[in-house]
Amino acid sequence: MTQFRMLPVRCGDAYLLKSGRGAYLVDGGSLAGFLPEMLHERTIGKLRAAICTYPSPERLGGILDLMEERYRVSEYWLPDWLGIMPMLAQVFNHDWEKWFELCDWPLPEELIVGGVxxxxxxxxxxxxxxxxxxxxxxxxxxxxxxxxxxxxxxxxxxxxxxxxxxxxxxxxxxxxxxxxxxxxxxxxxxxxxxxxxxxxxxxxxxxxxxxxxxxxxxxxxxxxxxxxxxxxxxxxxxxxxTKIRYFRQTGQLENSLVARHPFKIVNGIEITSWETVPKTVSPETLFSAASRPFGRGKGLVLRYGDAECGALFCGDTTLSFLNKNNALLLNQPTVIAAPRQGGISADHAYKYILSVNPENNIWVRSHYSYACKVSNSFKKSPNKMCLNNCVHRTVQEVLLAFSDTRWDWLAGGGCICD
Structure with missing residues (x-):
């Protein structure tokens, strides 16, 4: 039996997919969000892969907690940013005067007097x-x-x-x-x-x-x-x-298979060899690179599938690479984790996620600010679930299980957000 869970993390995304191929975690919520405890409580003794779709704190944080806990994980799939940052540090030109300027701090006396x-x-x-x-x-x-x-x-x-x-x-x-x-x-x-x-x-x-x-x-x-x-x-x-694999978001429709796993990276590729970094990088380059986790719409999109059912993890992306010539076709009952957590910034993308039988799909969305609007396209979906009950301000775990030809709702309620 295939199970899909939205874990009740404090903020961000944390999805747990369990099937005959093993258990997969897609994103981990925030740091110190008790993710290892949640997995233990749900009797997940080992993860076949723990996946981070974007290095933002509300997705990467829980993955770092798993590493610190030394949780049993066969593979970590991480954004290429985590591999690039140490390389940039290695070739930093040590222009500390400019770094202080970028950070809006006065230059300390020891830098005025001598070098580094x-x-x-x-x-x-x-x-x-x-x-x-x-x-x-x-x-x-x-x-x-x-x-x-x-x-x-x-x-x-x-x-x-x-x-x-x-x-x-x-x-x-x-x-x-x-x-x-x-x-x-x-x-x-x-x-x-x-x-x-x-x-x-x-x-x-x-x-x-x-x-x-x-x-x-x-x-x-x-x-x-x-x-x-x-x-x-x-x-x-x-x-x-533990084996660590790095993936790069390309901004294009790739549908690249992940070797030995029932997953595709919809808009990215695996890094098999690192590109040569420049001989030196400036403070401006490092400042921009360090700020990257706070960009919007730049995450990886993952697709899981077997002979019976599927799951689409849209993550923190607006799916801007989709259009009428490059659409996603879902030909089996699929759980779809809404792009940008169901926000309006990805509203245009819904029409390019096509389905043979849309009534068999279930759209889900996780934590999202109560002050922000929910996509009209998400609200029009025939089957939709939400980690938040926006009327009563409660958090509810969502659990779906695939049986015969459909996804059954075992825990969680429908989305009633305005």
Missing amino acids: AVPSSQQGAWAENAAILVALGVVACSGRFTMGGSTQHILEKSLDVLAEQASGRVVGTPGGVRQTLQILGRGFRDWGSTEENVLLCGRLLYHAAMAMTGNETKPQKNVTMGLAMAVMGIALTAGVE
């Missing part, structure tokens, strides 16, 4: 790259400069700055100790190792970004958050035994 030494580490290039990204993030969120010396020295200086910031936010506030422990996380087995220090820096950068408010700090907030996700990704994939 490139870090060195016995751990290998990954640690050096991580230290550079951490130092870039510290500047973005605090205006403090922590470069200079060995990789370990940079990480220690960065931890001092970030811990000082974090303690200033939580000391004397309700639940302050609990918040601090949440920042530290639960997976620190070798306290003080390079991997653990990098991961802790990433977590502290994440919480520093979450604390930044106001439109005037939005660029710095996005850069800090992007660097935090990249840093945590580096720490958690360093030396990991």
Whole structure:
């Protein structure tokens, strides 16, 4: 029996598909959203693949939690951005004066007086790259400069700055100790190792970004958050035994098969060899790259299918690559995770998702702001379900099971959103 679940994560998307081919997770919700616990409660002992369609915090966060928990996962499918960021750090031209300018902070005295030494580490290039990204993030969120010396020295200086910031936010506030422990996380087995220090820096950068408010700090907030996700990704994939596969969104209809799995990447391809990076990259390039997780409509679209049923995961994309000459034809009962969580920005795409028997399909949508409008095309779908009950402001898990020729609703209610 094939089962489709929308997990009740706090924000973002988290879909669990279970069939005779194994269990697949598509996106993981936000960081510290209790995804590993949810999977344990639903007796998912092992995932055949954990997939991230876009490196935004509300999709990648839960995947990072699985890595930290060392959950049993055969393969991770990740956006190419997570592989590109350390490469860009490696060829950063260390124009820190420009980086401070981009982050809207005054240049510190030590940079006015002298230059910057490139870090060195016995751990290998990954640690050096991580230290550079951490130092870039510290500047973005605090205006403090922590470069200079060995990789370990940079990480220690960065931890001092970030811990000082974090303690200033939580000391004397309700639940302050609990918040601090949440920042530290639960997976620190070798306290003080390079991997653990990098991961802790990433977590502290994440919480520093979450604390930044106001439109005037939005660029710095996005850069800090992007660097935090990249840093945590580096720490958690360093030396990991689980197979990691990277995928690139091309913006075109590809329908590329994923080897050994019943999945197609509708608008992307797998990375089998990395393109040569430039000899050097500027602060502007890194600033733009770090902000990428906060672009819109750039995610991967996945399609699952067997002889009886299917599932289409539209993710954070407007499906702009679809048109009358490039449409998606669904020839079996399919669960369709609506593009952009059922928002109006992808309304035009619905007419290019064609079906032989549309009454056999079920459209679903997960978390979406109550203040935002739902697509009229989604609301007109004959069968639709929503993770949120927008009338009563509740969250309900959705569970569908395929039997004979149709999807049966086992949990969750129909969408009644306006």
